[in-house]
Amino acid sequence: MTRSTFIGIACGAAAGALWGLSLLAPELIGPFAPLQLASVRFVTYGIIALVLLAPRLKKLLPHLGAAEWWGLLGLSLMGNIVYYSLLSTAVQLCGVAMPSLIVGFIPVTVTVVGALRQDSVVSIRQLVPSMLLSAGGIVCIAWQNFHNASSQNHGSLLLQILGLLMAAAALLSWTGFVVKNANWLKQLDHVSNNDWNLLTGLVTGALALLMLPLAFLLPQHLPTTGWVHFFMIACGMGLLASVVANAFWNSMTRLLPLTMVGQMILFETLFSLFYGFLWEQRFPTLLESCAIILAISGVISCVRAHGPAKHG
Template identity: 50%
Template sequence: MVGTHSPTHSLAGTAPGLASGITASVAAGAMWGLVFIAPKLAPDFQPVQLSAGRYLAYGIVAAVLVAPSWRRLTAQLTRRAWWALLWLSFLGNILYYVFLANAVQRGGVAMTSLVIGLLPVAVTLAGSRHADAAPLRTLLPSVALSLAGLGCIAWQSLSSGGAGSLAGLLCAVGALVSWTVYAVQNSRWLARMPSVSSRDWSLLTGVVTGAEALLLVPASLAAPMHHSAHQWLVFAGVVTSVAVLCSVAGNALWNYASRVLPLALTGQMIVFETLFAMLYGYVWEQRWPTAMECAALALLLAGVVSCTRAHRHR
């Protein structure tokens, strides 16, 4: 999951613009939700192999798309901007997905998607020092609701799965922290680079991510490699599909939504990733959500609504 926010947002968008922006953000959430199913589709492969495969494919696709404007874009990048791309690509892509794939394989889709559901509030809190952020005291109800939701998730995980679920929960929290830091820092860098569009910045991030994924190849080769031809074919299909649908198409939809929706509203739209991920997870596991999962989801949604209200007049 790697979205980019445009540094400027119109708060007085037309109704069609708002409708299309919301539709695009919902579609992006539907695309990003597929990320949580990918480790289940290729369970015989290690998270580091899934991460390397996905981002190598993402880097290749991004390189093809950005090639026509490569010279123009690179002429605008300073050394600090390149270092920022390196760090952001690692934090928001490589590290995030390794954590997420481990969390899904160890703790399940539902638990991981619920923890990632804290992203809207986490990003808001991390960016609370921004000039347009709501006062911290007005965010306390949202924080309390979100922490209560996380408590339900932790209780469900620890009471049903033992050490494996505990490790999965910790990996999910690691994914949450890494993407929260990425989202805030990426937004700041977009504000510093007004001459580079959000689409081009996303494609540059993809190219750098693909280069960084080469560093994962030795670790991938060190993992068990005794797979059948059919398993390798499934692996190739999964990582390529995730790269195209989630990283390219999902990011493009999110960038469009970021241009036509207010930033406070755009951030809250991340909740649709959680909703779709949970839906896909329950379909995959062929079950209904438990009472504790329903309570966690209700608390997380209430936290998002409370956070949105705190920003409504800003």
């Protein structure tokens, strides 16, 4: 394994550890709606991005044309606003496990897209073992989730299905984000990883400002207590799961090929499961343990497929 590959994997793991918190956050906000969490989180992301970008904005603006701003708009929607609103709703409808397993398919979808590209450093045949191991882990979690659905107190079967559809839409949205973001980072040599992250945050924050009236003015009944707790979680997500995690993700994206980038998303699934176990104060079941082992094996298999002769 080359040094750049090791650093890329470490950045991917750090991003996953922070993003895993965002899957637990909807369970922690009580009576507040997912849209309220998403809007405050992303306004925080935008404010922090503006503060950090302010000293360099004049130098960056000449390098950004209409195409770049439209690209940032698409990334902000796919990777932040639409994705997290769908995912948060899915978590509140059917718990953490189901959205975790659906989002867990992102490594497979991104890896397939990456392997089919002309600039792929490995063939899709070489990645089949890794994708099968990843899919096996996802199937284990799915079986566990559906087996326990009736005892999770997350509503009727109809709500479970609605949550599944929301999570599937989030899967498509984030797959598009990963691929498009990787394309932009490879094109923009003159913009640093972190500046691109902060520019994305700037646009995301502007969009989130439009969400605030929808999130807080339209509901007929707003919670009367828990506001400090809510804002601490939402603002914490803005800092940790957006500003910091996305910076790690962009660094990883520039260090690794797209076929390996997809596998790094498994860290989010693994950490979200770990946080879920801590929250529920229990050990993983046999199926969940198998899922974790298969997911880790999938990452190792993917790294081996991208050996020094192929990458680095």
